Amino acid sequence: MEFWRVKEISKWFVKPKYSVSESKKPYHLGPLDLAMLSFHYIQNGLLFSKPSHLNGHEFSIDSFLESLKESLSHTLIHFYPLAGQLVIQVDEAKHECCVFVDCNKGPGAQFSHATALDITVADVLSPNNDIPLIVASFFYYNEPEVAVNYDGHFKPLLSVQVTELLDGVFIACSINHAIADGTAYWHFWNVWSEIHRAKDKGYLIPVSRLPIHNRWFPDGCVLPITLPFTRPEEFIRRFDTPQLREKVFHFSSDSINTIRAKANKESTGSSMMISTFQALSALVWRSIVRANCLPHDQILYNYMFASNRHRLNPPLPQNYFGTCIKGITTKTTAGELLKNNLGWAALLLHQSVVSLTDKAVREFVKEWLESPYCYHHRDLHDYNTVAMEHSPRFNMYGNEFGIGKPIAVRGGRGNKAVGVVNAYPGYQGTGSVDLEICLPPDSMRALQTDQEFMAAVSSPPKLIL
Structure with a gap:
């Protein structure tokens, strides 16, 4: 450092x-x-x-x-x-x-x-x-x-x-x-x-x-x-961030719309039920698994951390201040994920998201109250996991303090681990997304040569400094 x-x-x-x-x-x-x-x-x-x-x-x-x-x-x-x-x-x-x-x-x-x-x-x-x-x-x-x-x-x-x-x-x-x-x-x-x-x-x-x-x-x-x-x-275990390479990849709105259209066509034929973020997450999941060179029988986990505010009944206000998230877990094997297409992976993620209902949240909380515990990094993150965190919907670039618009968002060491992906809105807005991906150096090099992934990555906009 x-x-x-x-x-x-x-x-x-x-x-x-x-x-x-x-x-x-x-x-x-x-x-x-x-x-x-x-x-x-x-x-x-x-x-x-x-x-x-x-x-x-x-x-x-x-x-x-x-x-x-x-x-x-x-x-x-x-x-x-x-x-x-x-x-x-x-x-x-x-x-x-x-x-x-x-x-x-x-x-x-x-x-x-x-x-x-x-x-x-x-x-x-x-x-x-x-x-x-x-x-x-x-x-x-x-x-x-x-x-x-x-x-x-x-x-x-x-x-x-x-x-x-x-x-x-x-x-x-x-x-x-x-x-x-x-x-x-x-x-x-x-x-x-x-x-x-x-x-x-x-x-x-x-x-x-x-x-x-x-x-x-x-x-x-x-x-x-x-x-x-x-x-x-x-109940507390400390986790220091391993030596990782962190890199920001930019996806334009046109690129993301193309990914979404492909995922929906491959999974449902016509309906556009799969969201842009689910399609992008599926692309990233498949690409990182390939970059990590995992065996076909390796069990995989995808975690998408989602707000429960609008999922509860009655819903909580968007302005509710607190921690109101739950990890949405999707499980498969490396072989299944890679032998099937992007649409198959996106539909798998979509089904997991749909399953996070008021009933699911309340059942989780009921079980937790019966046997409380804390989440631990070491239990959640390894080469077989990808965690999609933050959201491109958050208003980051609207934060101005009299010296102009921010020109970039960057994260600290907190909560970084192998396979952690932080999603930020793109600088120019209009539906673009920046992904901050954390991987070991060898895996990052492999990701940068992954044809499916790099074909979707866009050139970042030029900043006027």
Whole structure:
């Protein structure tokens, strides 16, 4: 890692501009939140060009940082749990513990300023779209190992690091994954951006989509939920990201529509039931399996992490703040996946997605409450798995902080493993998608020579820096 090239200049802690009455109560976590305690924080960042002038004055990083801290303090009024810390209460006699958020505990959200003034925007983007190692050092919680969500009882639940490059600014945000999923994570970003833009213009600070903090619990659930553990080693396992090659592949809207049409024609003949993302996921799954050179009898797993908000009955609001996701598992063998066509694989994924219903979610939660556990990376990720994470539907490029539109989205080391694929919207929008794929070097080289895969990959749009 090239952490030595990134120098921390200063660090502050930011609290909500003012407290709200709800923040004085324990913030209980639901089953889907607690299951994430052994995962890493969500880590994503936005890359911006550094302007020469801002608001009619020469650009000052110090002034920019002050404005970011000020707008963050206003944002935390609405996202007040992120300024607190986890509390672990243990009952040795019953051999159980409960975990919740004390919204007033701890110093607040962490905000830091770092510099990497020998690094340029072009270095981060890389001519071949490989993600350079130094990007990991733009995020907090990476040394000496990547933090897990359980660490939120002594680490901030939210950490922002602003890294000044020679000609750019990288704003990185790490949020505890037991508090927020991808939908909630990008909702936070969107509100922060909205408040920052309003403050820059001197307006009152409206928020178009307020987060909803009423946690979802199934009927009859007794609070607080207790876990049958008293020591962290009983349910927390640490996982450090292996040495991987991470690369961004771009797919234009035309290319994706072609993939979808092919998948639907091969699977159903005429109906367009298979979505663009299911078709793209099927293409990636088959290509990665070929690149990993797996034996034909190898059992494979595809995980697509999906929001349950609209699947529950009654549905939860899109603004529900919390972790409300479930992995959709599709299982087959390498031989079956590769001897059949793209449509067959896409239909298999489609059927798995359709099966995630209100009934399926409630049955999963009921079983979890009867025997609670945490997800562990080592159990989920290996050469025989592909995990489709994040979503091109999230509003990433709409996050502006007065210095123009972001020019790239990049992830940190959190939750990276063999076969993890993060899906982002393409820079130019219009239905394009960028996939950040994590593979061992040999597998990545094989993927780049895979004819079916590379035929679908598009040239990335040229950025005006």
